[in-house]
Every structure is written in structure tokens, then in C-alpha cells.
Amino acid sequence: MVDFNVQNLAVFEIFGIEVWITQTIVNTWLIMLFLIGLAVFLRIKLRKMEEVPRGLQNVVELVIEASDGFVTSMAGEKARFVGGWFFVAFTFILVSNLSGVLGLRPPTADWATTMAMALCTFIIIQIAGMHGKGARYLLAFINPLNIIGELARPVSLSLRLFGNVLAGLIIMTLLYTLAPLPARIVLPVFLHVYFDVFMGFLQTYVFCALSLAFVSSASGEEI
Numbered sequence: 408m409v410d411f412n413v414q415n416l417a418v419f420e421i422f423g424i425e426v427w428i429t430q431t432i433v434n435t436w437l438i439m440l441f442l443i444g445l446a447v448f449l450r451i452k453l454r455k456m457e458e459v460p461r462g463l464q465n466v467v468e469l470v471i472e473a474s475d476g477f478v479t480s481m482a483g484e485k486a487r488f489v490g491g492w493f494f495v496a497f498t499f500i501l502v503s504n505l506s507g508v509l510g511l512r513p514p515t516a517d518w519a520t521t522m523a524m525a526l527c528t529f530i531i532i533q534i535a536g537m538h539g540k541g542a543r544y545l546l547a548f549i550n551p552l553n554i555i556g557e558l559a560r561p562v563s564l565s566l567r568l569f570g571n572v573l574a575g576l577i578i579m580t581l582l583y584t585l586a587p588l589p590a591r592i593v594l595p596v597f598l599h600v601y602f603d604v605f606m607g608f609l610q611t612y613v614f615c616a617l618s619l620a621f622v623s624s625a626s627g628e629e630i
Contacts, residue, residue, distance in 0.1 A: 413429050413430050413431050413512070413517050414429065414430045415427050415428070415429050416428050416429060416430065416433060429517075430512050430517075431512070431514050431517040431519065431520060434503075434506065434511050434512060434513070434514050435503075435514045435520065437506075437511070438499065438502050438503055438506060438514065439499075441502065442498065442499065442502065449463070449467060453467065471494075474490065474493070474494045474497070475487070475490055477493075477615075477619075478490040478493055478494075478619060481616055481619035481620060481623065482535075482619040482620070482622045482623040482626070483623055483626065485535070485538070485539050485626045485627075486535050486539075486619070486622045486623060486626050488538075489531050489534075489535060489622060492527070492531060493615055493618070493619065496524060496527070496528070496614075496615060496618075497611055497615050499524075500515060500524065500568070500610075500611045500614060500615075501607060501608065501611040503515045503520070504572060504603065504606070504607030504608075504610060504611060505603055505604065505607050507575070507576065507579070507599065507602070507603040507607075508599055508603045508604065512576065513572050513576065513603075515568055515569065515572045515610075516569065516572045516573045516576045517569070518565060518566070518569045520569075521564075521565040521566075521568045521569040521572075522561065522562075522565040522569075524564075524565070524568075524614070525560075525561035525562070525564040525565035525568075526561050528560075528561065528564060528618040528621070529557075529560060529561040531618075531622060532557075532560065532618075532621050532622055532625045533625070535622045535625050535626040536625035536626060538626060539625065539626030539627045540625075540626065540627050544625065560621055564614060564617060564618065567610075567613065567614070567617075568610055568613075568614050571606060571610050572606075572607075572610065575601075575602030575603065575606055576602075578598065578602065579595065579598060579599070579602060582594060582595060582598065583595070
């Protein structure tokens with residue numbers, strides 16, 4: 408029988424409260440360790456910035472400029488201050504999605520992860536709304552329908568990302584478990600490229616693009 412549940416690797420008890428260490432937590436730690444290590448490496452390599460960028464500095468500046476341009480084009484100048492968060496969110500989600508290529512269970516295949524990311528975005532939307540519209544933004548919540556619509560945003564964002572990543576994981580698991588041996592050797596290469604790489608990039612883009620559209624709407628920025 409195929410088990411698509413997140414495995415629990417260890418249980419600790421702290422002050423009478425059980426703390427579970429799951430696959431998602433361990434894989435998230437591994438991804439965080441990789442990204443922190445990459446950030447430290449880049450910081451060391453780019454201690455002395457050149458006036459005319461070249462090599463690694465050129466690549467890093469292109470990535471940062473592309474991220475900044477993406478944020479401002481989607482959410483406008485008023486929301487430029489949230490660019491740092493969306494750069495981190497894009498990088499973490501993308502690496503999480505791509506981790507399936509290495510045989511890891513993507514953290515984004517766990518709704519707890521995608522909901523946590525969506526809740527962070529939800530908080531940023533509220534900050535952007537108050538920053539852009541002030542008290543007028545809060546007055547809109549007098550209408551209960553606006554409250555329901557606002558609460559639906561993190562749910563839809565989290566479920567869309569979670570559902571697509573989990574669907575790919577299920578298909579790959581079924582392939583490795585139930586398919587004939589020749590199919591297990593040939594097909595995974597193409598399916599990993601589609602589900603982990605192509606869909607990984609696409610779902611990362613969709614999550615951030617929709618989030619920025621919500622930020623733009625909340626802040627009242629005209630794009």
C-alpha cells in the first residue's frame with residue numbers, strides 16, 4: 408500500500424507537550440541550511456564589489472534587479488518595500504519544489520508549509536493595505552463579505568501550491584511503486600523534469616504573482 412502521509416521521524420516531550428519532528432521539518436531544515444550556506448558563500452565572495460560588475464557579481468546583480476523589477480511591475484512602487492520578503496519566498500518555494508529531483512519529499516507537498524507561507528503573505532497584504540490606504544483600508548471590513556474574501560486568500564494560495572506539488576508527488580510515487588520495471592527506469596527522468604522542474608518554477612511564479620496582485624489591490628496601486 409502506498410502511503411502519501413508525511414512520516415514522523417521522532418517525538419520529543421517538552422513540558423508535557425509532544426513535539427513531532429517530521430519529514431517536512433527535516434527537509435525544510437536541509438533547504439534552509441543550503442540557502443544560508445549559499446548566502447554566506449556569496450557574502451564572502453562579494454565582500455569587495457566592483458564598479459563594473461563581472462562574473463559572479465554580475466549574476467547576483469541581475470537576479471536582484473530581476474526580482475525588484477518583478478515586484479514593482481506586479482505590485483507597483485508603493486509595494487516595493489515587500490520585495491525582500493518575496494525574494495526570500497520565491498527562492499525558498501522554488502528550492503523546495505526542486506528538491507524532489509534529489510529524492511526529498513518537497514516541504515511544499517505539506518499543507519502546513521504552504522499555509523505558513525500564505526499566512527505570511529496575508530500579513531504583508533494587510534500591512535500594504537494600511538500603508539497605502541490608511542484607515543480607508545480598515546473601513547472596508549465593515550462589510551462581512553470583504554472579511555470572508557480576505558480570509559479566503561491565504562487558503563486559496565496555500566491549497567493551490569500544496570495541491571499541485573502533492574499531485575506530482577503522488578504520480579511519481581505511484582510510478583516508482585506500481586509501474587513495470589522498464590517504465591521505472593525511463594519515465595521518471597521526463598516526469599521529474601515536468602513535475603519538479605517545470606511545474607516547480609511555474610507554481611513558484613503563480614504563488615508570488617498572485618500574492619503581489621493581492622498586495623497591489625490592497626495598497627490601491629495602479630499598475
